Amino acid sequence: MSYELRPIGVVESPLSDTALAPNQGDEGAPLAWLAIDAEYSPALTDLAPGAQLIVLTWLHEASRDVLRLHPRGDATRPEAGVFSTRSPDRPNPIGMHVVEIVAVEGTRIQVRDLEAIDGTPVIDLKPVLGDVATR
Amino acid sequence: MSYELRPIGVVESPLSDTALAPNQGDEGAPLAWLAIDAEYSPALTDLAPGAQLIVLTWLHEASRDVLRLHPRGDATRPEAGVFSTRSPDRPNPIGMHVVEIVAVEGTRIQVRDLEAIDGTPVIDLKPVLGDVATR
Numbered sequence: 001m002s003y004e005l006r007p008i009g010v011v012e013s014p015l016s017d018t019a020l021a022p023n024q025g026d027e028g029a030p031l032a033w034l035a036i037d038a039e040y041s042p043a044l045t046d047l048a049p050g051a052q053l054i055v056l057t058w059l060h061e062a063s064r065d066v067l068r069l070h071p072r073g074d075a076t077r078p079e080a081g082v083f084s085t086r087s088p089d090r091p092n093p094i095g096m097h098v099v100e101i102v103a104v105e106g107t108r109i110q111v112r113d114l115e116a117i118d119g120t121p122v123i124d125l126k127p128v129l130g131d132v133a134t135r
Numbered sequence: 136m137s138y139e140l141r142p143i144g145v146v147e148s149p150l151s152d153t154a155l156a157p158n159q160g161d162e163g164a165p166l167a168w169l170a171i172d173a174e175y176s177p178a179l180t181d182l183a184p185g186a187q188l189i190v191l192t193w194l195h196e197a198s199r200d201v202l203r204l205h206p207r208g209d210a211t212r213p214e215a216g217v218f219s220t221r222s223p224d225r226p227n228p229i230g231m232h233v234v235e236i237v238a239v240e241g242t243r244i245q246v247r248d249l250e251a252i253d254g255t256p257v258i259d260l261k262p263v264l265g266d267v268a269t270r
Contacts, residue, residue, distance in 0.1 A: 003193050003256070005138040005227050024264075040226065043202040046219035056229060058138050067178040083260035084181035091175065092140050092258045094191060094229070121138070123227045125218035129159075 005058060007121035009036035009107070015117045018061055018088070023072050025097050025113035032114045034122055036107040047104055047125070055097040056124040057116050062093035095120070098128060140193060142256035144171035144242070150252045153196055153223070158207050160232050160248035167249040169257055171242040182239055182260070190232045191259040192251050197228030230255070233263060 013032035015021045022028045034055065036044060047053065066089035068079050082090045099111035148167035150156045157163045169190065171179060182188065201224035203214050217225045234246035 001142060001256075003140040003142075003195075005140050007136060007138075008226055040202065040218075043216040043218045043226075045203075045216045047216070054231070056227075056231075060138075067175065068180075081178040081180045081182070083175075083178045084262050086261060086264065090259065091143050091178075092191075094259050096189070096191075096231070096261060121136075124225065124229050126221060126231060127219050129221065 005123055007058065007123055008040050009034055009122040011057065011114065011116045011118060011120040011122060013114065013116065013118045015115070018117055021117055022115045024086070025099060025115040027115070029113050029115040031102060032111055032116070034109040034111060036109065036122065038107055041107050044107060044109070047101060047109060049101050049103055051101050052128040053099050053101055053111065054126040054128055055099055055111070055114065055122060056126070057095035057097065058121040058123050059088040059093035059095045059116070060119075060121060061117070062088040062090065064091055064093060066090065094123070140258055142193065142258055143175050144169055144257040146192065146249065146251045146253060146255040146257060148249065148251065148253045150250070153252055156252055157250045159221070160234060160250040162250070164248050164250040166237060167246055167251070169244040169246060171244065171257065173242055176242050179242060179244070182236055182244060184236050184238055186236050187263040188234050188236055188246065189261040189263055190234055190246070190249065190257060191261070192230035192232065193256040193258050194223040194228035194230045194251070195254075195256060196252070197223040197225065199224075199226055199228060201225065229258070
């Protein structure tokens with residue numbers, strides 16, 4: 001049994017190498033664009049600068065057969081199960097990023113704090129809800 | 136271009152009907168189990184009762200061609216683009232749930248606050264990080 005993910009757009013970023021990208025978006029990621037496919041324009045109308053946004057991506061360069069690893073690639077830290085880490089290497093390499101919208105130009109959305117590299121497929125956008133428990 | 140999602144397990148819940156399930160997990164969801172496939176056992180070792188966990192699911196009963204809707208199914212609220220809502224109906228129907236681990240029995244994880252219905256495929260588990268910005 002499997003399901004088919006269809007990208008809704010792509011990340012455009014000065015980051016081009018996962019080895020040089022920060023581990024988390026608030027650790028120095030540059031401004032980036034989400035170039036969303038035009039067919040999804042009706043789904044984007046309520047996104048506005050200043051708002052926070054959850055971006056789900058498909059980390060297309062990840063390895064899907066890693067089950068244990070040293071968190072943040074730090075060999076001095078004990079090995080952990082991948083489901084206790086945010087490692088991109090995991091059975092379904094979905095990236096979850098909380099970003100801030102800087103600008104919206106048609107179906108292009110400029111965001112702050114996105115550590116995904118250039119060319120990363122975008123698979124979903126969700127609002128940040130008010131209550132921490134539902135973020 | 137598309138990508139293949141492979142479920143890592145399934146939700147076991149008393150909830151069997153999306154029409155009767157709460158919109159959010161903290162709105163009255165019953166205790167549920169994540170029955171994770173045995174092959175992922177090495178990836179689960181660091182999950183413990185009391186911890187919060189982000190569960191990603193594939194909302195298999197969702198409609199993938201909805202782009203605009205009334206939030207929470209409330210016709211009195213203005214129509215919004217799906218990417219500004221948490222509606223299960225969306226191009227890639229990925230559910231994002233913040234739950235609390237109640238018990239761990241082998242590769243079965245009992246959780247609080249999961250509003251997904253019985254039989255929903257589980258696709259990823261991620262830790263809640265300390266900083267709100269990375270949740």
